[in-house]
Amino acid sequence: MASDAAGASSGHGRSVTPEQGTPSAGKRRRPSGAPPPLPRQLGVSGWVWVALTASFIAIIALAVAFQSLGNEFERWEVAVLRRVAEARTGWLTTLMLGINAALASRWTIRILRLGTLVALVGLRRWRHLLTFLGSVVVVELAIYQLSIFQARPRPIGVRIIGSWEGLSFPSPPVAALAVTLVGMVYSLLPPGRARSRGKWAAGAVLLVLGVARMYLAVDRPTDVLAAVIVGVAIPVVAFRFFTPNEVFPVTYRRAKAAHLDVGGRRGQAIRTAVQEQLGLTVLDVQPVGLEGSAGSTPLRLRVAAAGDEPEHALFAKLYAMSHVRADRSYKLGRTILYGALEDEAPFQSVRRFVEYEDYTLLRLTHVGIPTPAPYGFVEITPEREYMIVMEFYAGAQEIGTADVDDQVIDAGLLLIRQLWDAGLAHRDIKPANLMVRDGKVLLVDAFFVQVRPSPWRQAVDLANMMLVLAIRTDAERVYRHALKYFSADEIAEAFAATRGVASPTQLRAAIKQDGRDLVGEFRALAPHRRPVAIQHWSVRRVALGLLMLAVAALVVLVVVQTWTVFA
Amino acid sequence: MSRPSTRPRTRTRIWLAAALAGVIVATGGCTARHYQQVSCHNNFQSLRLLEAQAVPSATLIPCLLPLPQGWSYGGAEVRSGLVRFWADSDRAGARTAEVRLTQTCDVSGATEVALKAPPGDMRGYQEPSARQPPTTVRYFVFTGGCVRYRFSFTQQTAPALFEEADQFLGFDPRSVFVNAVRDDTGLPLCGAGAAPCPG
Numbered sequence: 006m007a008s009d010a011a012g013a014s015s016g017h018g019r020s021v022t023p024e025q026g027t028p029s030a031g032k033r034r035r036p037s038g039a040p041p042p043l044p045r046q047l048g049v050s051g052w053v054w055v056a057l058t059a060s061f062i063a064i065i066a067l068a069v070a071f072q073s074l075g076n077e078f079e080r081w082e083v084a085v086l087r088r089v090a091e092a093r094t095g096w097l098t099t100l101m102l103g104i105n106a107a108l109a110s111r112w113t114i115r116i117l118r119l120g121t122l123v124a125l126v127g128l129r130r131w132r133h134l135l136t137f138l139g140s141v142v143v144v145e146l147a148i149y150q151l152s153i154f155q156a157r158p159r160p161i162g163v164r165i166i167g168s169w170e171g172l173s174f175p176s177p178p179v180a181a182l183a184v185t186l187v188g189m190v191y192s193l194l195p196p197g198r199a200r201s202r203g204k205w206a207a208g209a210v211l212l213v214l215g216v217a218r219m220y221l222a223v224d225r226p227t228d229v230l231a232a233v234i235v236g237v238a239i240p241v242v243a244f245r246f247f248t249p250n251e252v253f254p255v256t257y258r259r260a261k262a263a264h265l266d267v268g269g270r271r272g273q274a275i276r277t278a279v280q281e282q283l284g285l286t287v288l289d290v291q292p293v294g295l296e297g298s299a300g301s302t303p304l305r306l307r308v309a310a311a312g313d314e315p316e317h318a319l320f321a322k323l324y325a326m327s328h329v330r331a332d333r334s335y336k337l338g339r340t341i342l343y344g345a346l347e348d349e350a351p352f353q354s355v356r357r358f359v360e361y362e363d364y365t366l367l368r369l370t371h372v373g374i375p376t377p378a379p380y381g382f383v384e385i386t387p388e389r390e391y392m393i394v395m396e397f398y399a400g401a402q403e404i405g406t407a408d409v410d411d412q413v414i415d416a417g418l419l420l421i422r423q424l425w426d427a428g429l430a431h432r433d434i435k436p437a438n439l440m441v442r443d444g445k446v447l448l449v450d451a452f453f454v455q456v457r458p459s460p461w462r463q464a465v466d467l468a469n470m471m472l473v474l475a476i477r478t479d480a481e482r483v484y485r486h487a488l489k490y491f492s493a494d495e496i497a498e499a500f501a502a503t504r505g506v507a508s509p510t511q512l513r514a515a516i517k518q519d520g521r522d523l524v525g526e527f528r529a530l531a532p533h534r535r536p537v538a539i540q541h542w543s544v545r546r547v548a549l550g551l552l553m554l555a556v557a558a559l560v561v562l563v564v565v566q567t568w569t570v571f572a
Numbered sequence: 573m574s575r576p577s578t579r580p581r582t583r584t585r586i587w588l589a590a591a592l593a594g595v596i597v598a599t600g601g602c603t604a605r606h607y608q609q610v611s612c613h614n615n616f617q618s619l620r621l622l623e624a625q626a627v628p629s630a631t632l633i634p635c636l637l638p639l640p641q642g643w644s645y646g647g648a649e650v651r652s653g654l655v656r657f658w659a660d661s662d663r664a665g666a667r668t669a670e671v672r673l674t675q676t677c678d679v680s681g682a683t684e685v686a687l688k689a690p691p692g693d694m695r696g697y698q699e700p701s702a703r704q705p706p707t708t709v710r711y712f713v714f715t716g717g718c719v720r721y722r723f724s725f726t727q728q729t730a731p732a733l734f735e736e737a738d739q740f741l742g743f744d745p746r747s748v749f750v751n752a753v754r755d756d757t758g759l760p761l762c763g764a765g766a767a768p769c770p771g
Contacts, residue, residue, distance in 0.1 A: 076757045083759055087770045156618035159625045162759030164769040170651035172622065 032284040042281070043274030043386045054238050061234045064227060065155065082225040083162040089220055090163050097220070098166065104217040105167050108210065109178035117185045125192055133192035133255070136247045140240035144184040147235055148177050160222050167221030175231035176215075176224040183211055183236025191244035195255045211236075249327050267292060267304060267323075271385070275323075275392060278383040279306065283394065285319070285380075286311065293320075301328055301452075305397060318397040320377060324359050325390050332358070341550050344541030347432075347459050359391040365454035366395060372427040374420065375447045398440050401447055405436030405515065409477035414486045416446040421470045422490040430458035434469035435509035436476075461502050461537055467491065468503035469512055471527060476519050480526035497531035500524060504536060610635045610648060610657050612742040619648065621761065623655045624749045627673050628763025630717025632691060632743040634671050640736045643669075659740070661733060669737045670722045677718035679711050687712075691743050701726040708734070712743075716764050719743075 035041065064078075107113060118141065125134040157174035159165055171177065186207035194200040215229035224232075267275060267290045276287045286309035293305045302323040310316045333351040340349045352358045359382045366379040377395035384391055407413070417439065424431060431438070432453035440447040455462065467487075475483045487496055503524065508516070516523055610619055612635035623633050636645065639659060646667055648657035655673040660666045682697035690696065690712075697711040706729045712719040721741055727734040746765050753761040762769035 079757055080759065090770045158618050158621040161621075161625075161753055161757060161761055162769060164762050165625065165628075165652070168652045171649075172618065 031280050031286065033281040035281065041274075041384060041387050042278040043271055043390060054234075054241060057230075057234045058238055061231055064231070065151075078227070079161065079225075082227060083160060085226055086160050086163045086219060086222050090222060093166075093220070101217040101220045102167060104213060105221055105223065108182060108214040109218070111181075114178075114181045114185055117182075117189065121185070121189050121192065130192065130255070132248050132253050133244075136243050137188040137192050137240075139247075140184055140188055140243045143243075144180055144236055144239050147239065148175055148180045148232065151175055151231075151235070152177065157228070160225050163222045165222045167218065167223040169223045173224055173228045175235055176218065176228040177232070179211065179214055179218065179224070179229050179232035180236035182214060183207075183233050184240050186210060187237050187240040188244075191240065191248070192255065195257065196250045200255075247327070249325065267302070271390075274385050275304075275306075275321075275383075278385050278392065279308075279394065282383040283380060284311075285309075288316070304392075306394070318399075319380060319394050320397040321392050321394045322362070323385070323390065323392045324355050326355055329353075329355055329358055337549070340546055341553060343539055344543055344546045347462050348455060354388060355391050356388060359393050362393050362452045365451040365456075366393075368427075368429070368456065369448070369451055369454065372423065372429070374423055374427070374429075375445055376451060377447075377449060398442065398447055398449070401440035401442040403436055404439040404441050404446065404473060404477065407441035407477075409441070409474060410444070411486065412444040413441055413446060414474050414478065414483055415489070416444065417470050417474050418483075418487050418490045420446050420448060421467050424466060425463055428457050430455045430462040430466050432458070432462060432466065433509055434466050434473065435512040436473055436515060437511055439470075439473060460498075461539070464495070464499040464502040464537070465507045467495070468499035468524075468527070469508055471496070471499070472503075472508065472512060472516060472523055475523050475527070476515050480521075480523050480530065484527060484530045493532050494534075496527070497534040498537070500528045500531055501534040502537040502539075504539065507539065612637050612744055619650065620744070621749060621753065622650045623673065624746055624761055624763065626650050626652055626655045627675055627717050629675050629715075630673060631715045631746050631764045632694065632712075632717060632719075633746055633749065634673050634712075634719045635742050635744055636671075637740045637742040639740055643736065643740070659737075664725055664730060664733055668724050668733070669740075671741060672720040672722070674718055674720070675716065677711050677713060677720055679713060679718075682709070682711055685710075691745065694743070701728070706730075 067075075121137060122134065125131075125137065152172040152174060155172070155174045157172055159169055159173050187204075190200055190203040190207055194203040211233055215224070215233070218224040218229060219226060272290050275290050279285050279287045285306075287306050288309050289307040291305045291307075293303055302325075304321040304323060306319040306321050308317055308319055329352050336349045336351050352361065363379060363382050366376060369376040370378060377398065380394035380396070382391050382393040404413075404417075421434075431448060431451075432455055433450060438448065438450045440449060471480075471483050471487055484496065491499075610623065611617065620633060620635065624630070634655070634657075636657070636659065639645065642662045644660050644662075646658040646660040648655075650656075653674065656670065658667045658670040661668040679697045682699045685696045685698050687694060687696040692714055694712050694714040697713065699709040699711075701708050703726075705724065706726045708723040708726050710721040712721065719741075723734065723737050725733055746761075746763065750761045750763075750765045753759060754766075760766040760769055
């Protein structure tokens, strides 16, 4: 988030002392029962899909439970197909056969899917790619299992004039095309007009295919309807769940210009929440530094002048459930790959998430670490969306682009010393999180701060700070300054603990770009010390690893059992 | 919030994506289904109706009689114009005996053989046995359909298996299904033996 703060026009700190006396003007306590700033809403399309899915389940349950009802349904559907069959004419039949051959072909589906995969790989949109692939696998499995469960033959009582394959409910080609088109719409088209048009186009294509298959009497209306429900509902839910627009926007602009969804209802909700809960009037909300923040939605708020405070900017981070889930899977992955290096207990809710960052900010401020002054957090949607607000550093420059002199080196090293003395670790020391202003080093992004961290993590913080400083200067100079705040043994420990993955990706990239073997230079300067192991074995790690392997094996088994041609 | 470094993000995602893509591409064209066994005398089995729909002209529908010990049902593929199912043997391997129903067959290279009590107007043919790989191919031709029955062994290479495989292919008249569907739903099972269907 460093780049977010850089270049700000103004900055106003705030005391961490609680306010006394009467509440600030503009603040309003939300009365019981009143809606929050952004009420949780499924939206029209959400309710439509809920209704369709409920109908689908009801149809299956009733048809399975009551054979006579199933027969009645069959007669009704055949009556529809017979009426359609009466309208068959030569040219129309040729057209419908062509549509069915083109749209229901496995090759069409394959080309569309492979094209989407290639596009997503090219765009490096990994999360969308995995969601797309996962949706396809789940829909294919669901359709197959449903078709076996329902075991419905092709329409009876009307002449079938198109080609078909296997059982009919739900229609496999329609479902395959539906999940593919919806996946393309959600992973390739930006939200807004383009995606809306894409949805209509996908709907039109599915409608055309459905009509063609009913015209040819290959599928019944419910075969098509069920396939559309399954083929659309699963990817829609998956994309909304795993790639929410607010966090993983689909955009074709440059990353810095990526605009999050903070201009519509959410933008208004942010204004309302900040006004009511913090007593500040927000004039403008802009996403900033998106590329540097995968775990939240960073924003710059322009706040109106109030009292003796002029108009100024604030920095904010919007957190949603997707961030909690991402944190959970991140910690699980770390536990399996490295063991319990440090506290890997996941957060259970967004509220806990944002409360923790609020606490770490207050803690850092309390012990005198130069970090953005906290303004607290606001509730956007209860238990789903919260936003933490803090000072926006004015006139600060990211350390990666700032002049680093002896004063800055000392300030950076002192900052780590202060963290050590306070029993804290930042855990994400990298150029983007270190700002320089008036010769002082300012620390941003307190989310990963840990109280009473492991000695290993504290040592890594020191090594990462020294590396950041050395990139802009040289190892020998930084080492010499470091000896003012740390013993030679402590520095040796820091570089014994720091290997590869211990440094943030941005820092590793900067070292690689620099070309010098800075870690090697520091190790040569410090007393010799054997490397600190970062692989920690425990029963929990082994059990989790085995569990993950078992789940993976089960998935593979299901896929193989389902699809392999035994030959 | 940005992530500290120990996240093996991109590479893992690429591998995972590649694996999933492989699954999708590899399985996209597979057609075999784990349907229930196509058992004879099971007139309400969906798969039997599907068979009758696949080749609507066929007056006889092939099926499996109870399998002898050492044999198991392998799988089936049913689509318009084709029915195919097969049995596996614990001695000769998977897909050892395969049954294939189509509307017509080319029996020009086969010799007519006498059948014991054939149903309807069925006539039997057999191709000369192939030695490498050992294969036996028989045809059962009847009004509106033809069944090709292939074993991956010959009477000479596996006489016991040949004897067993010769016993478990059965046929049900299509009229049985036509009547069952009509009684159940009041609708015709379009094709041979049924009332004309609209369209």
